[in-house]
Amino acid sequence: MIIAGRMSVLIVIVSLYILSYFFIRRVKEGDLPQIRKIEGLDAITEAVGRATEMGAPVLFTPGYCSRGLSGTGAPDIIVSMSVLEHCSEVAERMGAHLMTTICQPDVFLLAKDAYKTGLLKGGGVDTYDRVQKDVTFISSEQFSYVTGTLGLMEREKVAANIFIGPYAAEALMFGEQGSRLGAINIGGTASTWQLPFFIATCNYTIIGEEMYAMGAYLTKNPAQLGTIMAEDYSKLAMILILISGFILSNLGFPIIEQILGM
């Protein structure tokens, strides 16, 4: 019944699902985990505050988002929208002007909703006009989006940039432009190809899996906290499987490989 070679995938999916359900229930019962400090997230408030003092806007952009919600960057897009909501709320409370540029039309719809939710949480009114004005769909073509965003950064002289999402080649361009303008740059992506560019050009970088902890860190939502706990335990299990697989294979017992290849 199960396609050959995919039984292990089913076992992993079911195991992870059970683990997440278990830990979400634990969190709902009051066993809250401690998430270590993520400097990049704490810096968002500092960056927005700096922009408010300078009277300059803040830019949030989630990157190319190749193929939008249908692509492999979909989890990163979901995370970036929760960060956008947080940035919108912080900007509204501090009186800063937050602008957003979007590359994919399906992400554009999510961004408008996230921006509006953040405004409302921050005590904002007249959200319709502000969402229409400040959430801009540039183009679904990568370098049209890049040039549009770079132009906006240059014209508006942004004081803070928040680059969180599934980035491609534009990571370096945005980070470098932000540095050239003297802005605070906060960058975060799960792409290992673009992380070095963010590390080189951004003041704060959110690396890989810290992205997925961001939602839990910001919202303290039980579902997100529970899955972070489950993720940590899954990682521990993976490390143990890797080590035992390595040892057993070298001793001539490729049991772990056979199980994983089922």
Place this chain on the structure above:
Amino acid sequence: MGEIKMRRKVPMVILSAAGVWIIIDYLISYPVIQQVSLTLRNWSVIIAGFTLMLGAISTSILHGKKIISKEQGWGYSSILMLVLLSTLIIGIVLTPTHPAYEFLYFNAFFPMTTTTYSLLCFFIASAAYRAFRTRNVDATILLVSAILVMLRNAPIGQVIWSGFPAIGDWVMLVPNLAGKRGIIIGVALGSIYTGIRVLSGYEKGLTGGGGE
């Protein structure tokens, strides 16, 4: 309130059902499951096309308002609208395989894209100049490893000393690859759990309930 909950619950149920179905299609080979899965994927392509239309309409409204009210930069908005409308009309009337459309694509759009992409080399030089400084231990390690990898890639490295390519290979294949794989494992788990939250209905932001 009940209406709002229904508006969020129904899309969530559809989303979860469709997602679970696609996963089942990956695991089980059964004609009916495959057929429904193929239909769902075709629908997603069609919906993506409609969202693109939405993006084009949003762009047109934004720039149209700028042109009408003659805001700063309305000249650029005029050019954008002219190009957008002409490409749209040529594509619809003459089809995208017509020489006129291909002329626009290969002689206007494509060179501009490649030109923008080529700016990356200048951005890399500028970023490297700023980042590769011996401010602290981490920055020094970054600088040294960057030099070793550059000497591995540039032919002059081999000319200076035949050992540079081997050292550069070691840097790329051992510490760099190890770190990369560690990040990839963490990212993969994070992605899976995000997917589990979406399919279980815990990610309310996707269906307009982000404020709860």
